[in-house]
Amino acid sequence: MSSSIYKTLFLCLVLPTTISVSAAEKKKEEVVKVPLYQGIQIGFDLVSPASYLISDSYGVDIKADINLWNKYFPTVELGYADFDKTSEDGINCTSSGQYFKVGINKALSYRGNKAEDLFFAGIHYGFSSFSYNLDNLVYYPNYWGYDNITSFQDQEATTGWIELVAGVRIQIIGPISLGWTAQYKSTLHVSDGRNSIPAYIPGYGENFKPKLGMAFHLYYRLPF
Amino acid sequence: MIYDNETLSELALELNPKVQETKYVVQAIAGGDLYADTLTLKYTNQPWFQSMECGCMVFSTLETFWTTGIIFKSATILNPKVINQKTEHVVLNL
Numbered sequence: 001m002s003s004s005i006y007k008t009l010f011l012c013l014v015l016p017t018t019i020s021v022s023a024a025e026k027k028k029e030e031v032v033k034v035p036l037y038q039g040i041q042i043g044f045d046l047v048s049p050a051s052y053l054i055s056d057s058y059g060v061d062i063k064a065d066i067n068l069w070n071k072y073f074p075t076v077e078l079g080y081a082d083f084d085k086t087s088e089d090g091i092n093c094t095s096s097g098q099y100f101k102v103g104i105n106k107a108l109s110y111r112g113n114k115a116e117d118l119f120f121a122g123i124h125y126g127f128s129s130f131s132y133n134l135d136n137l138v139y140y141p142n143y144w145g146y147d148n149i150t151s152f153q154d155q156e157a158t159t160g161w162i163e164l165v166a167g168v169r170i171q172i173i174g175p176i177s178l179g180w181t182a183q184y185k186s187t188l189h190v191s192d193g194r195n196s197i198p199a200y201i202p203g204y205g206e207n208f209k210p211k212l213g214m215a216f217h218l219y220y221r222l223p224f
Numbered sequence: 225m226i227y228d229n230e231t232l233s234e235l236a237l238e239l240n241p242k243v244q245e246t247k248y249v250v251q252a253i254a255g256g257d258l259y260a261d262t263l264t265l266k267y268t269n270q271p272w273f274q275s276m277e278c279g280c281m282v283f284s285t286l287e288t289f290w291t292t293g294i295i296f297k298s299a300t301i302l303n304p305k306v307i308n309q310k311t312e313h314v315v316l317n318l
Contacts, residue, residue, distance in 0.1 A: 087276040134273050137280040143226065144240040150280070152273060196273035207275075 038067035038114045039224075041169075041177070043217035048079070056085035059202065063101075063217070070107060070115040075124065077101040081202035083132075090136045097130025099203030101163065114221070116171035118179075124163040126185075128202045131156045132193065155193030159201045161185050167215075175221035183213035235316075239306060241269055241282035252295050261295035263316075264288075267306070283307045289314055 045061035052058035059081030065073040083095040103124025111117040135151040167181030186209045190198065200206055205213060226237065226248075240246045248263045267284040274281060286304040291297075296316045303313050 085276065089279060091276055091279060093276060137273060139241065139271070140279060140281045142241070143238040144242065144246075148242075150271065152271070195271050197275060199273075199276050 034069045034071075036068055038070055040222045041065050041067065041219045042222065043179070043219045045079070046216045046218055047214075048081070057081055057083040057200070057205070061203075061215070065105065067115055070110055073105040073107070073120065073122070075101075075103050075105060075122070077124070077126075079203055083200040083202070085200070086136075089138065091138075092135040093132060093199045094135075095130060095132035095198065095200040095202065097128055097202040099126060099128035099130075099201075101126040101203065103163070103165075105165070105167075112171065116177065116221075118169045119167075120169070121164075121166040124165060125188075126161045126163060126203050127159070128204065129156075129158045130198075130202050132196075132198055132200065134196060134199075152193070152195045155196050155198070157191050157193050157198040157201075159187060159190045159198065159204065161187045161201070161204050161209075163213075169217075169219060175223065177219040177221070179217050179219060181215045181217070183215065184210060185213060186210040234312075236309065237263070237265075239265060239267060239269075239284050241271075241284070244268060250295055259294050262292045263296070263299070264290055265314075286313060291316070 041064065043063045043065070048059040048061050050058070059079055061077065061079035063075055063077035065075035067073055078098070078100050080098050081096065083093065086092045101124045103122055105120040105122030107115055107118055107120050109119040132155050133151065133153050134155065137150050137152065139148060139150070162185070164184040165181050167179055169177050169179035171177045185204055187201070187204065187207070190201075190207070192198070198207055205211055227235070237248050244267060246265050249260055250263060251258060251260045253259070265286060266288045267286045270283045270285075272281055272283045273279070284306040286301050286306060289299045289301055291299055296318060298317045300315045300317070301313065302315055303311050306313055
């Protein structure tokens with residue numbers, strides 16, 4: 001009986017001490033300040049250059065993000081895309097052009113001193129100015145017939161879109177990482193060509209909205 | 225012939241996209257007499273590619289529309305942009 005009273009007293013004395021020690025450790029952890037600049041990661045898109053094997057487009061894409069406090073990752077992305085598609089009706093559309101994206105990602109969770117492993121979400125704005133050609137166009141027939149075949153060359157358009165992204169980046173070895181990003185895209189503004197609505201937007205894809213996408217990047221962390 | 229011996233409150237008349245003027249002749253019988261009127265539409269055309277699925281069409285903009293005044297006293301353009309078949313573009317006054 002007396003033994004159990006002693007045990008209870010011991011627990012009553014030790015438990016608050018343990019809790020207060022844990023709280024102190026937590027406070028110590030919280031006061032560790034992560035410096036503002038944590039490095040730059042350069043990403044190379046692995047899929048776009050070979051995507052003509054499975055789709056009607058291909059391109060190159062490179063991006064850079066700056067790690068701030070292991071929390072925020074302002075990002076810039078530049079790319080070039082080429083599109084060549086023929087519809088079932090024989091309409092051929094070719095398009096090519098550059099694009100850029102700017103945005104910011106927020107770390108939802110990370111591991112490592114410099115967030116080497118990272119789970120993030122972000123918002124990006126994309127912009128592209130490009131030209132395209134439409135060939136083998138057949139007019140919709142009406143009472144007067146009109147089965148002429150025509151083409152619209154050198155159509156020019158500019159487009160802006162928004163991307164909501166979420167992704168992961170995992171360190172493979174040293175400064176090398178691999179990552180994928182899921183994208184939800186929607187056009188904000190599309191300036192049409194002289195005689196057409198652009199069928200394809202470099203950096204965005206076929207002109208539908210909303211649109212889902214996926215990107216795989218190989219990252220290299222700069223040594224400074 | 226687009227309409228044959230029909231009682232109509234509206235007409236759907238397609239514009240010839242190859243030219244900038246289309247004429248239609250309307251004939252009507254009243255009191256045993258045959259009356260004929262010619263509707264003349266002048267317009268400009270813009271070829272337009274909509275999408276890979278919908279293909280290509282011609283949008284027109286009506287500039288003038290007149291009748292010979294036998295059946296229809298006048299014509300009023302309500303909506304000059306002819307980009308679909310649903311909108312009412314012209315009113316004919318008897």
